[in-house]
Amino acid sequence: MSMPKIRSLRNQLVLALCVLVSVVGVVQGISSWQLAKAGMSALLDLRLEQVATRLYHSGLADALPTTPARGSQPERDVYLTVWKDGISTPYRSTDPSLPLPREAEPGFTNAMVNGENWRIYTLREPSMVVQVAQRSRVRQDLAEARSLNTLWPMIVLVPLVWIAVLLVVRRALRRLTRLGRQVQAIDMAHFEQLSTSGVPTEIRPFILSINTMIERLEQSIESERKFIADAAHELRTPLTALQLQADNLAPHIAPGNQERFRELQSGIRRSGRMIAQLLRLARADAPMKADTLTRVDVSEVVVDAVAEVLPIAMQRGIDIGADEMTSAFVRANDADIGIALRNLVSNAIRYTPDGGKVDLSIQVRDGKVWIEVVDNGPGIDEALLPRVFDRFFRANVQIEGSGLGLSIVQAIVNRYGGEASLRNRTDGQSGIVASIGFPSVP
Ligand SMILES: Nc1ncnc2c1ncn2[C@@H]1O[C@H](COP(=O)(O)OP(=O)(O)OP(=O)(O)O)[C@@H](O)[C@H]1O
Ligand SMILES: [Mg+2]
Known part of the structure; x- marks a missing residue:
């Protein structure tokens, strides 16, 4: 996992909890496996002991042949040997004979016989020694096969708990992520208090x-x-x-x-x-009062703005007109849209040389009303374009201006959740396309 990811609280929690759950799962699994194995071998021991005591007490030991049938016992069986006092050949359940250690301690012992490990129970009585034995390998196989089953619940449960941890942590932190987004949305134009409802007490x-x-x-x-x-x-x-x-x-x-x-x-x-x-x-920067909002006819604003600059435009031989005029409305304070537009139109007139052309248009797209002002002036150096909305920034110092016009435009569009943009024309002519968009209302 990369560094920035691990810094997220969610990933840290999920990782720590999953590791914890896994460790608990593994420890629990191993210990129950060990316990099951121990239990199994205790049962197998009990069987050896029971067979030996049955053999002795029921007198069956006397009935064992000294010469059993060849190959008469399967591998997993228990093997019986009875030593009688004074007789060197034992009674036994198997052939070829299994030379169990007659001198073994009473009780359970492990011994190496014929190159194999055996578990032997020795019952030492005055008249005889009864020995019951089983291959250690067989016992191990039996115990392991059974005890492996005890691991299944863990193998299934641990991944399930991982998923549960992921879901629970994600759910708990979702609220935090949402808060983060809210805080990020705060800017000069939108100061909104964060709501504390449904928020965890720690936060x-x-x-x-x-x-x-x-x-x-x-x-x-x-x-x-x-x-x-x-x-x-x-x-x-x-x-x-x-x-x-x-x-x-x-x-x-x-x-x-x-x-x-x-x-x-x-x-x-x-x-x-x-x-x-x-x-x-x-x-324009002042907080907006909602009660002064009215439905503003955008085409009216455009017509007024054109009429206002017409005398100057005519004086300078600039052809100003509005070609595309869709009827559109926005909710705004009475003068705001007009002030924003007049700043764009005044720029177009001011920075376009005599005899130029300025076109205004209204378009409605993506739920916004866009007013566009296109001139055929010199345009703006691409390197300076990103700064034109800055306060007091002037790209052209030969022509008089305060450098505040576009900042006013920006402040006004921010107020209504709109957008403002300035770009150089891309249709082969020089000049600027200045546009402002406001949320449209029916
Ligand atoms: N249509 C345009 N053509 C060329 N340059 C422009 C155009 N509009 C803006 N500019 C450049 O962007 C700069 C910033 O414009 P802005 O309207 O903010 O300030 P201003 O026009 O200098 O002053 P003010 O509008 O306050 O009188 C201008 O100084 C000018 O260099
Ligand atoms: Mg200006």
């Missing part, structure tokens, strides 16, 4: 502290946003006054200073636009 404190953290994060981001909004708002008034004063001053500027004065005026205008964009961004 509850963890979730509570994550929730506290989310709350604090939300508060600090909100206070930063408020500060920016307030600052931008406060700056607007003095800047308007400044603009007014500059305008009043215009007729009194000496002809030699006209050029520098115009620069001053355009600087003031630029600051004004920057502050207005900052304010829009702060508003």
